[in-house]
Amino acid sequence: MSKLIEWALVATALGFLLAIPCLLVTTPITMVLFFLVSLPLFGIGLLLYLAAVVRDLRSHKVL
Amino acid sequence: MSTTEKLLLALVLGIAPVLFAMAVFGLSFNRAERLSFCASCHTMTPWVADLKNPNSSSLASKHFRNRWIVTNQCYTCHVNYEFMGPISAKLDGMRHVVAYYTGIGMPKGAIKLYEPFPNGNCLRCHGAAQNFNQSPTHAAVMQQVRANQLSCTVCHQPIHTPQG
Numbered sequence: 556m557s558k559l560i561e562w563a564l565v566a567t568a569l570g571f572l573l574a575i576p577c578l579l580v581t582t583p584i585t586m587v588l589f590f591l592v593s594l595p596l597f598g599i600g601l602l603l604y605l606a607a608v609v610r611d612l613r614s615h616k617v618l
Numbered sequence: 619m620s621t622t623e624k625l626l627l628a629l630v631l632g633i634a635p636v637l638f639a640m641a642v643f644g645l646s647f648n649r650a651e652r653l654s655f656c657a658s659c660h661t662m663t664p665w666v667a668d669l670k671n672p673n674s675s676s677l678a679s680k681h682f683r684n685r686w687i688v689t690n691q692c693y694t695c696h697v698n699y700e701f702m703g704p705i706s707a708k709l710d711g712m713r714h715v716v717a718y719y720t721g722i723g724m725p726k727g728a729i730k731l732y733e734p735f736p737n738g739n740c741l742r743c744h745g746a747a748q749n750f751n752q753s754p755t756h757a758a759v760m761q762q763v764r765a766n767q768l769s770c771t772v773c774h775q776p777i778h779t780p781q782g
Contacts, residue, residue: 556619563631570635578642581649582658583715589642590712597635604631 559610563603570596650708651693653682661718661729664780676779687743695739735777737763740770 570593577589612618649655657666668674669682669691678695681687687694697707710732717724741764744750751757755773762768771777 560627560631567631567635571638574638574642577646581646581655583655583711586646586650586708587712587715589646591716593642594639597639600631600635604627 557607557610559603559607563600563607566596566603567600570594570600647704647708650711651690651697651704653689653691653693656692659715659718661714665778667781668779671781674779674781676776677774678778694743697739698736699738699742734769735771737766737768737770 573596574589574593577585577593579585609618653666653669656662665678668676669679671679672683674680674683678691681695682691693707697703713723716722745764751760756763759768763770
């Protein structure tokens with residue numbers, strides 16, 4: 556598994572972890588945590604994953 | 619990496635976070651309209667205490683105690699009813715939390731509205747009400763009130779009497 560995928564998994568896992576408080580009890584603090592930390596982490600995870608996919612496709616000379 | 623592993627990664631890193639985020643987004647936006655959400659910030663405690671005070675003469679308290687507004691009492695009056703109103707209210711709320719904990723963008727002095735209270739927020743409920751439209755006092759200033767040139771709050775006071 557590439558480093559990019561590993562970091563993507565870490566970012567996404569953290570994103571899930573920090574979104575759970577907002578899912579259980581929505582307060583201004585948990586909402587800020589979700590919108591300002593979790594969502595960007597999900598975004599970073601997705602971008603890293605896409606970068607890994609592109610890299611894999613290039614290595615197979617598909618792109 | 620096998621095809622199954624690749625599909626699993628796509629699910630874990632792509633599809634699941636998007637679906638989960640959409641669910642939390644929708645749920646939290648709905649919950650953020652409740653009085654309990656506003657009351658969970660201790661900065662709001664004096665305002666919430668006023669709402670629940672049976673002897674308060676404030677307009678907000680009367681609306682709450684008499685259930686003139688059944689649910690989401692803070693939100694009903696304080697969100698502006700244009701397209702972006704609900705979103706901008708929630709962004710403001712989050713900005714307040716960041717300002718409170720970091721000091722960045724913290725306004726000085728007492729809590730006050732960013733802009734004068736729009737009559738549209740009152741008229742959304744009262745605008746079509748018979749007792750509002752047939753009141754001679756209102757009839758005399760109806761045009762100005764509907765055009766937001768004369769604020770409802772000029773006559774209808776006090777709005778809040780924060781306690782504690």
